[in-house]
Amino acid sequence: xxxxTRLHKLENLRRDFxxxxxxxxxxxxxxxxxxxxxxxxxxxxxxxxxxxxxxxTARQTARLDAIIDDLLTLSRIEAKTGEQEIARxxxxxxxxxxxxxxxxxxxxxxxxxxxxxxxxxxxxARINPSLIEQAVINLLNNAITYSSDNTKVxxxxxxxxxxxxxxxLVITVADEGIGIERQHLERLFERxxxxxxxxxxxxxxxxxxxxxxxxxxxxxNGSVTVQSEPGRGSTFSIIIPx
Ligand SMILES: Nc1ncnc2c1ncn2[C@@H]1O[C@H](COP(=O)(O)OP(=O)(O)O)[C@@H](O)[C@H]1O
Ligand SMILES: [Mg+2]
Numbered sequence: 001x002x003x004x005t006r007l008h009k010l011e012n013l014r015r016d017f018x019x020x021x022x023x024x025x026x027x028x029x030x031x032x033x034x035x036x037x038x039x040x041x042x043x044x045x046x047x048x049x050x051x052x053x054x055x056x057t058a059r060q061t062a063r064l065d066a067i068i069d070d071l072l073t074l075s076r077i078e079a080k081t082g083e084q085e086i087a088r089x090x091x092x093x094x095x096x097x098x099x100x101x102x103x104x105x106x107x108x109x110x111x112x113x114x115x116x117x118x119x120x121x122x123x124x125a126r127i128n129p130s131l132i133e134q135a136v137i138n139l140l141n142n143a144i145t146y147s148s149d150n151t152k153v154x155x156x157x158x159x160x161x162x163x164x165x166x167x168x169l170v171i172t173v174a175d176e177g178i179g180i181e182r183q184h185l186e187r188l189f190e191r192x193x194x195x196x197x198x199x200x201x202x203x204x205x206x207x208x209x210x211x212x213x214x215x216x217x218x219x220x221n222g223s224v225t226v227q228s229e230p231g232r233g234s235t236f237s238i239i240i241p242x
């Protein structure tokens with residue numbers, strides 16, 4: 001690809017992104033605006049309607065807040081990846097995974113989903129601990145959201161030796177959930193991409209969780225992969241050269 005083509009592609013990507021963000025923000029704002037106007041037009045005089053409309057408004061406000069938080073997270077990671085390397089330090093991985101699990105325990109508990117960690121308690125890795133904690137939280141949140149009650153989620157972390165290459169750290173999060181149809185797999189890590197928009201929004205999803213995971217992997221010069229079988233479950237792996 002020559003420089004002009006590359007520039008052109010980048011410009012198109014940027015334009016698409018701005019259009020997508022605007023659309024994603026516009027949806028909750030339109031809803032909030034509508035309900036507030038309805039309240040002012042008289043609905044507030046009926047306490048039952050007033051409560052219902054305010055609850056919707058509160059939910060849409062939380063949604064806006066979540067989208068903006070995720071966008072800020074994305075741009076922070078991208079800014080760091082662009083200029084200088086992110087800070088990586090030798091970290092005990094088990095402790096990072098435990099923190100991620102703790103952050104998701106309440107949601108997992110509501111669905112009686114057990115989260116197991118399989119990781120040597122001495123395993124050390126050169127990572128940015130808070131970014132990796134965030135990435136695992138995002139994967140766990142998806143595993144919980146897209147699984148039925150009484151299922152299990154397993155996190156495995158290992159350091160793999162590679163013939164003639166750098167070792168790599170592999171963190172996998174496997175669920176027994178609804179799985180993902182093959183045709184979605186290629187686009188899964190794109191911003192705002194969702195397999196089932198209705199289900200994702202109903203769960204408060206922003207469609208940005210996996211793109212954040214991808215950017216965290218990239219910031220570590222790594223990658224993220226997915227394997228999935230509809231009806232059986234999904235396995236996401238973050239792979240980081242050491
Ligand atoms: N563990 C999983 N099992 C099934 N589907 C998943 C899983 N993780 C992600 N997905 C699908 O990928 C989409 C994108 O995920 P993500 O970027 O985290 O956005 P969302 O906010 O919708 O969860 C989700 O909407 C969902 O359709
Ligand atoms: Mg998600």
